[in-house]
Amino acid sequence: MIDLNALNPQQRAAVEQTEGPLLVLAGAGSGKTRVLTYRVAWLMEKGVAPWHILAITFTNKAAREMADRVHALAGEASEDAWISTFHACCARILRRDIEKLGYKRQFAIYDEDDRMSVIKTVAKELQLSDKEYPPKQLRAVISDAKNRLLTPKEWLKESEGDFRSRKLYEVYERYERALKGNNALDFDDLLIKTLVLLTEHPPVLDYYRDKFRYILVDEYQDTNAAQYMLVRLLAGERHNLCVVGDDDQSIYGWRGADLRNILDFEKDFPECVTIKLEQNYRSTGNILDAANQVIAHNRGRKEKALWTEAGEGERVALYHAMDERDEAAFIAAMARKLIAAGETPGGIAVLYRTNAQSRVLEEAFVRGGTPYRVYGGQRFYERKEVKDLIAYMRALANPDDDVSTRRVINAPKRGIGDATIDKLADYAAANEMPLLSAVLDYENVTTLGSKKKQIGEFAKLMIDLTERMYELKPSAFVEELIERTGYVAALEAEKTEESQSRVENIRELQGAVSEFERLNPEGGVTDFLENVALVSDLDAMNESGGAVTLMTLHSAKGLEFNDVFLAGMEEGVFPLTRAIFDDDLLEEERRLAYVGITRAKKRLFMSHARTRALYNTRSANELSRFVAEIPQRLIMDGVGRMDARRVPPPTSGGWNQPARSPYNGRYQGQAPARTSTGSAELDRKLGLTGAQKGADLPGWSASAAPRAVKAAPAFEVGDIVYHRVFGKGQVAALTGQGSGQRVKIRFIDGSERTFSAVAAPIVKVEK
Numbered sequence: 001m002i003d004l005n006a007l008n009p010q011q012r013a014a015v016e017q018t019e020g021p022l023l024v025l026a027g028a029g030s031g032k033t034r035v036l037t038y039r040v041a042w043l044m045e046k047g048v049a050p051w052h053i054l055a056i057t058f059t060n061k062a063a064r065e066m067a068d069r070v071h072a073l074a075g076e077a078s079e080d081a082w083i084s085t086f087h088a089c090c091a092r093i094l095r096r097d098i099e100k101l102g103y104k105r106q107f108a109i110y111d112e113d114d115r116m117s118v119i120k121t122v123a124k125e126l127q128l129s130d131k132e133y134p135p136k137q138l139r140a141v142i143s144d145a146k147n148r149l150l151t152p153k154e155w156l157k158e159s160e161g162d163f164r165s166r167k168l169y170e171v172y173e174r175y176e177r178a179l180k181g182n183n184a185l186d187f188d189d190l191l192i193k194t195l196v197l198l199t200e201h202p203p204v205l206d207y208y209r210d211k212f213r214y215i216l217v218d219e220y221q222d223t224n225a226a227q228y229m230l231v232r233l234l235a236g237e238r239h240n241l242c243v244v245g246d247d248d249q250s251i252y253g254w255r256g257a258d259l260r261n262i263l264d265f266e267k268d269f270p271e272c273v274t275i276k277l278e279q280n281y282r283s284t285g286n287i288l289d290a291a292n293q294v295i296a297h298n299r300g301r302k303e304k305a306l307w308t309e310a311g312e313g314e315r316v317a318l319y320h321a322m323d324e325r326d327e328a329a330f331i332a333a334m335a336r337k338l339i340a341a342g343e344t345p346g347g348i349a350v351l352y353r354t355n356a357q358s359r360v361l362e363e364a365f366v367r368g369g370t371p372y373r374v375y376g377g378q379r380f381y382e383r384k385e386v387k388d389l390i391a392y393m394r395a396l397a398n399p400d401d402d403v404s405t406r407r408v409i410n411a412p413k414r415g416i417g418d419a420t421i422d423k424l425a426d427y428a429a430a431n432e433m434p435l436l437s438a439v440l441d442y443e444n445v446t447t448l449g450s451k452k453k454q455i456g457e458f459a460k461l462m463i464d465l466t467e468r469m470y471e472l473k474p475s476a477f478v479e480e481l482i483e484r485t486g487y488v489a490a491l492e493a494e495k496t497e498e499s500q501s502r503v504e505n506i507r508e509l510q511g512a513v514s515e516f517e518r519l520n521p522e523g524g525v526t527d528f529l530e531n532v533a534l535v536s537d538l539d540a541m542n543e544s545g546g547a548v549t550l551m552t553l554h555s556a557k558g559l560e561f562n563d564v565f566l567a568g569m570e571e572g573v574f575p576l577t578r579a580i581f582d583d584d585l586l587e588e589e590r591r592l593a594y595v596g597i598t599r600a601k602k603r604l605f606m607s608h609a610r611t612r613a614l615y616n617t618r619s620a621n622e623l624s625r626f627v628a629e630i631p632q633r634l635i636m637d638g639v640g641r642m643d644a645r646r647v648p649p650p651t652s653g654g655w656n657q658p659a660r661s662p663y664n665g666r667y668q669g670q671a672p673a674r675t676s677t678g679s680a681e682l683d684r685k686l687g688l689t690g691a692q693k694g695a696d697l698p699g700w701s702a703s704a705a706p707r708a709v710k711a712a713p714a715f716e717v718g719d720i721v722y723h724r725v726f727g728k729g730q731v732a733a734l735t736g737q738g739s740g741q742r743v744k745i746r747f748i749d750g751s752e753r754t755f756s757a758v759a760a761p762i763v764k765v766e767k
Contacts, residue, residue, distance in 0.1 A: 002045050002073055007031075007038060014242075014275045015039045018046065018214070021269035022242040023262075027306045028291070028598035029282030029560070032244050036216055037066055039242065040081060041073035043214055050080040052211065054234070056089055057218035060535060062558070063088070066218075082212070086227050087187060088534050090194040094185075095530075097197055097204050106526055108184040108394050108401045109533035113382065115139060115186050117403050122174045128167065142172050146188035147224050147256030149195070152176060182434075183400035191226040198233050209236040220245035220265070224256035232268075239269060247302055248295050251554060251592045253584075259300065280306045280598075282560055284313025287604050290630045291597040297629055298587045306598075315636040318627065319607040324357075324568075327609045328364035331565050334605065335370055335548050338563055345371055347562035349549040351596050353574040356614060357567060358550050365548065367753075375551035381532055385487070385502040386509050390532060392481055395436060396466050397526045402428075402435040409439070412490035415454045423447045424455070436462065461485070474528050475514045482506065553596045564600035566593075569608040570621035593626040715743050721762050728765075 004012050011031055014024045015038045026032035036055060044050055055070075057063050067083040082089060095105055110118070119138050123130070145155040152173040159165035179186065185193060198205040212234050217223070220243035223231070235241040243265060250259045266272055280288055288306045295301065321327035335348050350361055350372075358374055365372040380386060388411045395404040402425075410416040421435075427445045428438035439462065442448060442455040461484060469477050482488050488506055491499040516528050549561070553574075568574055575589035597604060606627055611620045715721070719731040721743075729747035736742050743762070744754045 002038065002041050004038065004042070007034065008279055010275055010277050010279070011035050011038070014244075014277070015042050017242075017273050017275070018043060018048075019240060021239050021265075021272035023265045023272050023274045024242065024244040024277060025274065025302055025304060026244050026246055026277040027280060027304055028246065028249060028595070029280040030277035030306070031279075031281055032218070032246075032277065033062075033066060033069070035277070036218055036244060037069035037073060039216060040066075040070045040078065040083070044074050044077060044081075048214060050074075050077050051082075052213040053081040053216075054089070054212040054214070055081065055083045055216040055218070056086055056231075057083075058085060058222060059558070060085060060088070062218065085534065086230070087190045090190040090230070091530055091534065093194050093208065094190065094197065097201070098193065100201050100204070101193060101197060103180070103185075103193075104183050104398070104400070106183070106398045108182065108398045108404065109190065109530065110179070110184050110186045110403070111382075111533065112139075113387070114184070114403050118175055118178050118182075119171070122171055122178060125174065126167070126170055128171070133167065133171070138168070138171050141168050142175060143188055144256070145172060146192055147226065149192065149225055149229070181400065182402050183398055184403070188226075191230060195226060195229055195233070198230075205233065208234055209238075213238060214240045215242070217241070217243045218245070221247050221250040221259060221262045222252050222257045223261045224258060228258065228261045239271070241269070247300075248298070248304075248591055249557065249595050251557060251588060251595055253588050263300065263302065276304050278304050278306055280308045281310075282601050283308065283598060284310055284602065286312050286315050286634050287597060287600050290316050290604070290634050291594050293631060293634070294590060294597065294626055294629045295594040298590050300584075300587055314603050315634050316630060317603065317605045317636045319605065321607055321609040322611070324360050324609050324612045324614070325364070327567060327607045328360045330607060331361065331567060331605070332364035332368040332370060334565070335365070335563075336368055338603075339370070343562060345546055345548045348565075349551065349556065349559070349561040349563070349599065350565045350567060351551060351553050351556050351599065352567045353553055353576065353592075354614075355552060357573075361550055361567065365550075371547040372550055373547040375549055375555055380505070380508070381535060383502075383505050385491070385505055389478070389481065389485075389487065389506065389509060390529070392465070392485065393469075393478075393525050393529055396462065396469050397529060399436045400434045405435045405439070409458060412485065412487050414458065416451060416458065420448065420451045420455070469525050473517060474523065474525050475510065475517050477525060478510055478513045482510075553592050556599050557595050560599055560601055562600075562602045563605070564596070564603070565605045565607065566596050567607050568612070569606050569624040569627050570612065571624055572619065572621045573612065573614065574624055574626070590626060593624075715741075715764065719764050721745060722765050 004015060007015060008031075011034060014022065014035045018039075024032065024035060026035070040053055040055055043053055055066060057066060063084050067078070070078045070081065070083065082092075084092070091109065094103075094107070098105060098107060108114075116135055116139060119135050119142070123133060123135060123138065145152075150158065152169055155172060156165060156169040159169070179189070198208070215231065215235055217231055222245070231241065231243075243262070245262050247259060247262050250257060250262070253259065266274060283291075283306075285308055288308055292305050319327070319330050321330060331350055335345075335350075338348060339345055352358065352361070362372065362374065381390065388408060391404040391407040391411075394401050395408060398404075406421060406425075409421060424438045424442075424445060425435055427441075427447070428435045431438070431441075433441075438445060439455060439459050442452060442459055445452075445455075448455060465481060465484060468480055472480065488503055491503050491506075513528060516523065516531060520527060520531075553566075566574075571580065574593070575586055579585035579589045608621075608623050608627070611618055715731050715734060717731050717734060720728065721731060722728050727747060727749075729745040731743055732746045732752060733744040734741060735744075742754050744752060745762070746752050
C-alpha cells in the first residue's frame with residue numbers, strides 16, 4: 001500500500017488525478033520527481049498494468065532515478081513500465097519496426113563527431129570551401145531543419161532560394177542519402193523517423209496507443225516540435241496525458257525547445273486540470289524571494305511564486321570586482337573559506353554564461369590550490385581510443401556503417417593510408433556496396449597494388465570478429481577485440497605517460513561493458529552500442545564531491561548546490577548583447593538567471609567586474625539588469641571589499657553606472673575599513689574565524705584593516721602592502737615599469753606571489 005501522506009496537498013492532488021489531461025506546473029525544487037514517481041506507482045496500485053505506462057524524461061540520469069524510485073515504491077512489477085528518455089523510447093520503437101522505412105534493425109546511431117564526419121565528406125564532394133560553408137554551420141542548418149520537421153525540399157521552399165540556399169539544400173539532401181546508405185540515424189532522426197513510422201503506418205500507431213494508455217512527460221517546457229507531436233500522437237483519444245514542467249525554466253529555445261508547448265497545453269486540452277507546485281524544498285527564503293523578483297519581469301509566463309518553510313537564510317552576497325581577475329580571485333578565496341568552514345567542495349558551484357569565462361576562474365582555483373572540475377569537458381566515450389573500439393563494434397554490428405569502417409581500417413596503424421582507403425571507397429561506390437564489402441572483396445580491387453596484403457589481413461580480422469561477436473558475451477568479446485586488433489599492445493609499445501592513460505581508458509571501457517552485462521544479462525553488443533549512443537554529458541557527471549564545479553548556466557539545470565557563485569553579472573555578458581535588443585531572447589536570458597539563482601540551497605553569491613577582457617576585447621559593462629531586479633533588502637552588498645560604498649539604486653533604465661572599485665587608479669585618498677556589509681559580516685554569518693578567513697590572515701580583524709595611503713602607489717622594495725584576498729605582506733621585488741610593472745609580495749603566511757602593479761587589488765599602507 002502506497003502512503004500518500006508523504007506528499008503535500010498539491011503533490012497529492014497531482015498524483016491522484018489519474019484520468020484525463022493534467023498540467024503540473026512545478027517550480028524549481030518543488031518535488032516534481034516525487035510527484036512523477038508516486039504517480040506511476042499509484043497508477044499500478046489502482047490496477048493499471050505497468051506495461052500500459054510510459055514515463056518520458058530528458059536524460060538517462062533522470063530516467064534511472066525515476067525508475068529506481070518507482071521500484072522502491074512498487075516493487076519488481078514496475079520494471080515492465082517504460083521509463084526512459086525521448087530518444088531511448090524512440091530507438092526502442094524503431095528497433096522493432098524500422099524495416100518498414102527501408103532501414104535494417106541494426107542501424108547505427110551517429111553522435112556529433114560522426115555527423116561532422118559525414119558533413120565534411122559531403123561538403124568535400126560538393127567542393128565547398130570550409131571558410132564559406134563552415135561544417136558547424138552546415139550541421140546547425142540541418143539540425144534546425146530537422147527540429148522543425150522539414151525535409152530538404154521543404155527547407156528549400158522556406159529558404160530565400162538564392163545560390164547559397166541551393167548549396168545548403170544540396171548538403172542536407174546528400175547528408176540524408178549518406179546516412180541512409182550507412183544504415184544510420186543521427187539523434188534528430190530518432191524522433192523524426194519515429195514520427196514518420198507512426199504517421200505512415202497506422203497499425204504501428206494503433207499498437208502503441210493501445211500499449212501506452214497512461215503517458216507522463218517530465219520537463220515538458222523543453223520539448224521541441226517533434227517531441228510535442230510524438231506525445232500528442234501517442235496520447236490519442238484517451239488524453240491520459242500528464243505533463244510536468246516549469247515555463248520559468250525554459251532555457252533551450254536555441255536548440256529547438258518551444259515554450260508554447262507548455263503555455264498552450266490548456267488550449268490543446270481544454271478539459272485539462274492544472275495544479276501548481278510552489279512549495280520549494282531546496283532553497284532559503286531570501287534566495288527564493290530573489291528568484292521570484294527577477295522572473296516576475298517576464299511577460300510570457302504562467303503566474304506562480306515559490307515559497308519555503310526553511311526560513312529566510314542569508315541575503316544574496318554581491319561582490320563588485322575591479323576586473324575579471326579580481327572577480328576570479330574573490331570567488332576562489334571565498335570557496336576556500338567555505339571549505340575551511342566545513343563545506344564539501346562538491347557542494348560549491350561556479351556558474352557563468354559562456355564557456356570562455358572559465359579560463360580566468362580556472363587559473364584562480366589553480367593558484368589557490370582548490371580542487372575543481374570544469375563540467376562539460378571531453379566525455380569518456382568521445383576519447384579517441386574508446387571511440388576507436390566502439391567504432392570496431394559498430395562496423396561489425398552494422399556493415400553498412402562506412403564512417404566506422406573508415407575510422408578503424410588503420411587503427412591501430414597497419415599501413416593502410418588515406419590513398420588506399422579512397423581506392424576502396426571508389427570501388428565501393430562503383431559497385432554500390434558499403435566500404436566494408438569492398439574490403440572483403442579486396443582481391444577484385446585492382447588499384448590496391450602492394451597494399452593488398454594489409455587489406456587482406458584486415459578483412460580476415462573483421463570476418464573472424466563478426467563470428468565471435470555473436471558467439472561471446474559482450475565483455476568476453478571486447479576482451480578478444482582488444483587482443484586481436486592489438487590496440488592495447490600498440491599503446492603499451494609507445495611507453496609514454498599519455499599512452500598509459502589511454503590504456504587506462506580502455507580498461508575503463510571494459511569495466512563499462514561488464515557493468516552493462518551485469519545489468520542486462522540478455523543484452524548483446526548492439527544493445528551496448530545503443531546504450532552508449534544515448535549517454536549524455538549530464539549522465540557522466542562525477543558526483544564524488546571532491547571538487548568545486550565550474551559550469552555554464554545551461555549545464556546547471558536540474559542540479560543543486562549548497563553554495564552557488566553567479567559570475568559575470570554584467571550587461572553584454574549576462575544577458576548577452578544580442579538579447580538586449582530582442583524581447584524573446586531577453587526573456588529566455590532572464591529564465592536562465594532564474595535557473596541559476598534557484599540552484600543555490602544555502603548561499604548565493606553574485607559578482608560583476610567594472611571592466612572585463614573577453615574574446616580578446618576589454619570592455620566596461622554596466623551591472624546586469626538581473627541584479628537590478630533584486631530588491632536591495634535582499635542584497636548583502638560590497639562583500640569582501642575594503643570599501644563601504646553601495647551600488648547606486650536602479651532606475652527605469654537600469655543601473656546608473658557600473659559599480660566602482662576603490663583600487664582603480666582614478667580614485668585617490670583613503671579606502672575606509674570594511675563595514676558590516678562587507679566580508680567581516682559574511683565571516684561572522686558563516687562562522688569563520690582565525691585561519692579560516694580567506695581574506696583575513698590570523699591576528700587581523702575587520703576593525704584592524706590597514707589604512708591606505710593612496711590607491712595607485714609607486715611601490716618600492718620593503719613597502720608594507722595589503723592585498724584584498726591574501727592580506728598583509730611586504731614588497732620583495734619589482735620588475736618592469738609603468739603599466740607593465742610587476743610586484744612580488746611576501747605575505748605573512750610565508751607565501752610569495754607576483755602581481756601586476758597596476759591591476760592587482762593592492763594598496764600601500766603605513767608602516
